[in-house]
Amino acid sequence: MAGAHGQTQRRKTSTHESFLRHGGFLFARLSLALCAGAIAVYAYAAFHDRLPQGGGTTLGYTLGALGAILIVWLALLGVRKRAVSDGHYSLKAWVSAHVYLGLSLIVIATLHTGFKFGLNVHTLAYGLMLLVIASGAVGVWAYATLPRALSNNRGDTTRKQMLGEIHDLDEQLLEAAQPLSRPNAEIVRLSLEGTDIGGGFWRRLFGAYGDCANDHAIALVGPALQVASGREATALRKVDQLLRDKAKALGKARRQMHITALLEAWLFVHVPATFALLAALLVHIVSVFLYW
Amino acid sequence: MSEVFRIAIVGSGPSGLSAAAHAAATGVSHILLEKTGHLSDTIFRYQKGKHVMATPSLLVLRSDCAFSAGRREAVLQQWDADAKAAGVNVRYNAEAKAITGAKGDFSIALTNGQVVRCETVVLAVGTQGNPNLMRCDGADLPHVQYQLDDPAEYIDEHIFVLGGGDAGIENALGLAADQAQANVVTLVNRSADFARAKEANVKALMTARDTGRITVLSETTPSLVEPGWITVETPQGVARHKCDRIIARMGSSPPRKFVEAAGVAFTSDAASAFPALSPTFETTTPGVYVIGALAGYPLIKHCMNQGHDVVEYIRGATDLKPADEPILEAKLAGLPGKMSVSEWLEFLRSRVEILYGLSPLQMREFLLDSEVKAFHAGETIFERNGVGSSLFGIAQGSVLVEVDPKNPAITVPIPAGSIFGEVGLISGRRRGATVRAGDNCIAIEIPRTAALKLMAQVPQARETVNRITTERQILQIFKSGLTPADLAEVLPLAQTVEVKAGQPIMTEGDEGDDLFIIRSGSMIVEKQVGGKNVFLSYVPAGSYSGEMALLDGGRRTATVKAAIRSQVVRLPGAPFRRLLAKKPELLKRMREEVASRRKVNAFVEEQKDNFGGVVDMYSSVASFLIDQGIGEATDVLLIDESLCVGCDNCEKACADSHEGLSRLNREAGKTYAQIHVPTSCRHCEHPYCMTDCPPNAIQRGPDGEVFISDACIGCGNCQRNCPYDVIQMDKPPPEKPPLWRWMLFGMGPGPGEPDKAWREKQPKSKVEKGKVAIKCDMCIGKAGGPACVRACPTGAAIRVSPEEFLSVALLDRG
Incomplete structure (x- = not known):
């Protein structure tokens, strides 16, 4: 009787579709149409007026205005991402539009220049824009290819667990080092105190851990084992195993940080270049209207 | 003398x-x-x-x-x-x-x-x-005791607690609570699980076991007691343990x-x-x-x-009024008919079917928890989507159920003596339909807990509720203009069966033509293809299974087994076929259903020949999700790890739309074939968290979301009862400065859950709030729906219901 299940009063938003394929490539198609339209109009105007259509013509102003609006709107993704409002929006749709409309700027802004370049603030803005787009393209590549590697590396473990595992191994190492002689205890100490799990951004980005203290320690345990005997040898063998386990755990954590760094690296160009672009764009627009 | x-x-x-x-x-x-x-x-x-x-x-x-x-x-x-x-x-x-x-x-x-x-x-x-006594040799030794007065009395002893009920568990926990006492505590349980004990006690025991404070021996019985020693029979064989004291809490008769x-x-x-x-x-x-x-x-x-x-x-008193008389008098005042309390009790007891089995004394106690209400003809008793999980019994008059939300004129009557509102008992969902009084009527409103207690204590009440709900569920599933009269032959033969997770209700290749209706829980359908079990489909509660053999004869074409603990109604084939013969419309409906299921079977078989790996993948992903408890979910957050860049924007959005605390942990949880089930509420069909909430603060919203209201007292029962660890006890952090001030001036901790250091630096508010239970509420009341999904930049976060997701559509993923 009163058995009907709860009634859905709002739209179901979960479609299993990546940001690139969003809405059946809706924004890709929109962007293509925009570019095709701009090229057609430009070609028509250029053919009709027999001169390159620079920024100063009606078409130039139109393309410039369109480009400027697009740039500002695209930059607002940073706000949209962080402002969680209650209404109906999809950040995925925003990202999809950001990618494809951003790419369309290559066509729109280039047509807006009328193919006139020089050593001035106008061309600087254009160059910065291309830098933003190029770094964005790297980001798209990273987002499309790296997540699988990230997931495969971590399996079911979380960041916290990875670091926890290293910490646990350190505690076991400390325990295992108690019966060791002074010089051999120094080997363990090297691993305990000298190991840098992540390091700075560049180290993470390039996975440069050639001078890892834990690896040094492993290299030193081998020869020490050859001369050790009795209790010392038993303890050293345990330390050797623990150091190897730690190397494995370190490898996993570092791979995770490496992939994460790759996923973020492009943003260190993309975001500052965007701010530089916005500044250059402002100067470009102001100077055009004041001095042209 | x-x-x-x-x-x-x-x-x-x-x-x-x-x-x-x-x-x-x-x-x-x-x-x-x-x-x-x-x-x-x-x-x-x-x-x-x-x-x-x-x-x-x-x-x-x-x-x-x-x-x-x-x-x-x-x-x-x-x-x-x-x-x-x-x-x-x-x-x-x-x-x-x-x-x-x-x-x-x-x-x-x-x-x-x-x-x-x-x-x-x-x-x-x-x-x-009398407490049930130990029966093995040596049970009369002085260190065997049947009560535990003061757990703090025993120090540095090897103690065996016998019995897996609440008393045994509480004693064992008490003995192991203070580590300074240095007791070595072992709990011996005769069966494999702790079905008789409260969930919270079992959880506490498991924690104690996992942290090594208590040893738990299951499926174990003591066989010999000697001074200082106990011998037990375990599934692995006989073992002799050091034992200074035995506390036997094996119930009493x-x-x-x-x-x-x-x-x-x-x-x-x-x-x-x-x-x-x-x-x-x-x-x-x-x-x-x-x-x-x-x-x-x-x-x-x-x-x-x-x-x-x-x-x-x-002493001969005849006019003695029981102590609760004034309470009941106040309760019944204002009702029509000017009857005395005992007349009212008898009136209700003799007219409402589920109360037939109560004694007058039980009825009196029962009424203390319930309310009696009178409604005028046409008056609304409750509205569709209204909050409420109480059960109503009609003592006089009748009610009308508005079955079509668009047209209130279409109604189904429920006569006097029967019940309504029973769906709330099962899943805590909101009211599914508006019910109004047909003529002037008197009904008893029974709160959910009182109704459940009634069903547990009075077998007759349980049977009546089961019979009525089964009948209504069948009518609702088959629709096709069926009336209760049509089911007169089938229903008395219907059998309600409890099925454990993993237990089949029918097996491929077996004889049988019974039809199964899934009342609660869910089923998965599997078929042997090329020597492997292939997952065919997921059958949620409220559907039926077994119609192929019923209609076309022959053996079962697939195995149907429970995804989680379920309850099914078994309808025998022969009378149901006679019903179908009388109802061509129903037959047509079922034929269509069979045709579409056959299509799925054929499709899967065809795919199997073409690319076996895909079907294997589909089957294994489906079983992975079932293992993760998706079978009892109504709406679950999944993360497609092939798209997830690990930005944690889902967690940040969750925190920012819920008083600064995230209710999901993206990284935690299991992953299989790039599908990740994060630690986040699944909004179970039968929520574990709801089972023992003293202030009744856990409720279900109109979209099926299970949420915790402000009534939470922070007792932590729901956190202990949740098998998926998705409830945390915390207090909301201080309010953050607005986003623009962070973006422009770097003020505050930025988007997402603020870190501990920042929280502690903030000035304490005058009214210190206690910790309360916090869990996903599916962003109830927010027009845009769940923030985690809205805020995912790549489309990795999706929310799905199992019946949508565990379908052949999964095959497309490759």
Whole structure:
């Protein structure tokens, strides 16, 4: 009787579709149409007026205005991402539009220049824009290819667990080092105190851990084992195993940080270049209207 | 011969003591027989310092002994003093063995050979009776005990606790609680699970086991007790352990045989049955009265009141009103018909089908929890999507259910005697339809907990509710203009079956043409293709299975097994086929269903030939998700790890739309084939968290979301009961500066859950809030839906319901 299940009063938003394929490539198609339209109009105007259509013509102003609006709107993704409002929006749709409309700027802004370049603030803005787009393209590549590697590396473990595992191994190492002689205890100490799990951004980005203290320690345990005997040898063998386990755990954590760094690296160009672009764009627009 | 007492009271618990005190106060000759050397053995045997509750708080206490909530010691001390002051004639170490004779001249034989003669007998022996004893060799050794008075008394001992009920678990936890006592505690449980214990206790025990504080031996029985040692039989073989003390808490049996030997009849043969009693507590043997827990009243206040009342009745009182009379009078005031309380009780009990099995006394207690309401013809009783999980029984008149939300004129009537609102009992969902009074009607509204208690205690009520819900569910599933009359042949043959997770209800290749209706839980359908089990489909509650063999004959074409613990209704094939013959519309409907299922089967088989790996992948992903409990989910967050860049924007969005605390942990949880099930609420069909929420703060919203309201008292029961660890206890952090101030000036911690350091630096608000339970509410009331999904930049986060996701559509993923 009163058995009907709860009634859905709002739209179901979960479609299993990546940001690139969003809405059946809706924004890709929109962007293509925009570019095709701009090229057609430009070609028509250029053919009709027999001169390159620079920024100063009606078409130039139109393309410039369109480009400027697009740039500002695209930059607002940073706000949209962080402002969680209650209404109906999809950040995925925003990202999809950001990618494809951003790419369309290559066509729109280039047509807006009328193919006139020089050593001035106008061309600087254009160059910065291309830098933003190029770094964005790297980001798209990273987002499309790296997540699988990230997931495969971590399996079911979380960041916290990875670091926890290293910490646990350190505690076991400390325990295992108690019966060791002074010089051999120094080997363990090297691993305990000298190991840098992540390091700075560049180290993470390039996975440069050639001078890892834990690896040094492993290299030193081998020869020490050859001369050790009795209790010392038993303890050293345990330390050797623990150091190897730690190397494995370190490898996993570092791979995770490496992939994460790759996923973020492009943003260190993309975001500052965007701010530089916005500044250059402002100067470009102001100077055009004041001095042209 | 010895003195003949007017009243002999057997048992000195709250009810017996209260009876004796009242007899003493009114000068009636009496004797109180107590088996042990102290009063009130059951409460005496409570763990030291245990808090004794005094519920129901509304009930007035009517006794010559005082009682209020407090520590066990204070309660016992008070009663000893009261008994002394009243001049109670108590005989200790007097265990009654047999009662003979008739009203006016009873003889009570005691185990010590004495005989007590009396005119009337009041049995107040409780249900605890004697503890079940250990039966193996050496069980009579002095270090075997059946109670634990003070867990702090034992230091540095190897202690074995026998019994997996609440008493055993609580004792074991008490003994292991203080590590400084250095006890080595082992809990021995005869069965594999702890079905009789409260979930919270089991969870606490498991935690103690996992942290190494208690060893748990399951499916184990003791076989030999020796000084300092115990030998147990485990599934792995016999083992001998060091053991200084054995605490056996293996339950106790109510002394039914003893009571029956006095000629007292019980209401049924069920183990849970109580003696049949008149409203004056008199049994079927005149002159023998039963009060207290043995009469079905486990609460101390009730017991004490009954002790007082039974003496009044024996003294000849006829107009004595029970202590709860004023409460009931107030409850029933304002109803039409000017009936007395007892007339109302009888009116309801004799007219509402689910109440038929209650005794007048039980009915009285039951009404304390319930409400009786009168409705005018046409008046709305509850609205579609309204909050409420109570059950209604119609005592007079009838109601109309608006089955079509678009057209309130289309209604289905429910006659007097029947019930409505029963869906709330099952899943805590909101009201599915508006119900209004058909003509002037009187209905009893029973809160969910009282209704569940009723169903647990009175088998007849349970059967009635099951029968009515089954009938309605069948009508709803098959629709096609079926009426209850059409089901007259099928329904009496319907069988409700409980199925454990993983247990099949039908197996591929077997004979059988029964139809199964899934009442609760869910099923998965599997088929052997090329020597491998291939997942075909997921069948949620409210659907049916087995129609292929029913319609077309032949053997079962697939195996259907429970994804989680489920309840199915088995309808025998032959009468159902006769029903189909009469209802061509229903037959057509089912044929269509069969055709579409055949298509799925054919499709899967075809795919199997083409690319076996894909089907394998599909099957294994489906079983992975079932293992993760998706089978009982209604809406679950999944993360496609092939798209997830690990930005944690889902967590940040969750925190920012919920007072600064994230209710999901993206990284935690299992992953299979790039599908990740994060630690986040699944909004179970039968939420575990809802089972034991004292303020009833956990409810279900209109979209099926299970959420915790502001009524939360922070007790943590739901956190312990949730098997998926998605509930946390926390207090909301201080408010952050607005986003623009962070973006422009770097003020505050930025988007997402603020870190501890920032939280602690903030000035404390004057009103310090306590920790409350926090879980996903599916962004209830937010137009845009769940923030985690909206805020995912790549489309990795999706929310799905199992029936949508566990379909052949999964094959497209490759």
